[in-house]
Amino acid sequence: MSRFVKVQKGFNSDITVRGQKFHIQTEDWGQQNPFLVSRIFxxxxxxxxxxxxxxxxxxTGSVYSExxxxxxxxxxxxxxxxxxMAGAMP
Structure with missing residues (x-):
């Protein structure tokens, strides 16, 4: 069984590329739903x-380190x- 630890919930950034404004939100959904999720708005x-x-x-082995x-x-x-910023959409 993997061990999880609580870490920073996520990041938010606002950027403008060629006059278009974007908001990028990246979150750790935590041990119950183990995903890193990013949304581009x-x-x-x-x-x-x-x-x-x-x-x-x-x-890393069976442990998810903070x-x-x-x-x-x-x-x-x-x-x-x-x-x-390079002009592409991931």
């Missing part, structure tokens, strides 16, 4: 949802921002 509507299972980015979750959460959020 424009004008209040969800344009895209990216849902990544813990197992794809976090497994540091690994925090790093994966930040990495996913930053990657989405970088992709949008």
């Amino acid at each position: 424009a004008n209040g509507a969800v344009l895209k949802t990216i849902k990544t299972p813990y197992d794809l980015v976090l497994r 540091q690994a979750i925090k790093q994966a959460l930040h990495r996913q959020h930053s990657t989405i921002i970088d992709t949008l």
Whole structure:
């Protein structure tokens, strides 16, 4: 059985790319629903949802460490921002 720890809930960022405003929200859904979920919003509507299972980015033996979750959460959020800034949609 995996062990989970509580970490930072998520990140929120507002960016403007070529005059278009985006809000990026990335959350850790926690041990009951082990996913990192990012949503890209424009004008209040969800344009895209990216849902990544813990197992794809976090497994270190049978333990999900607080540091690994925090790093994966930040990495996913930053990657989405970088992709949008480059003019592409993830």
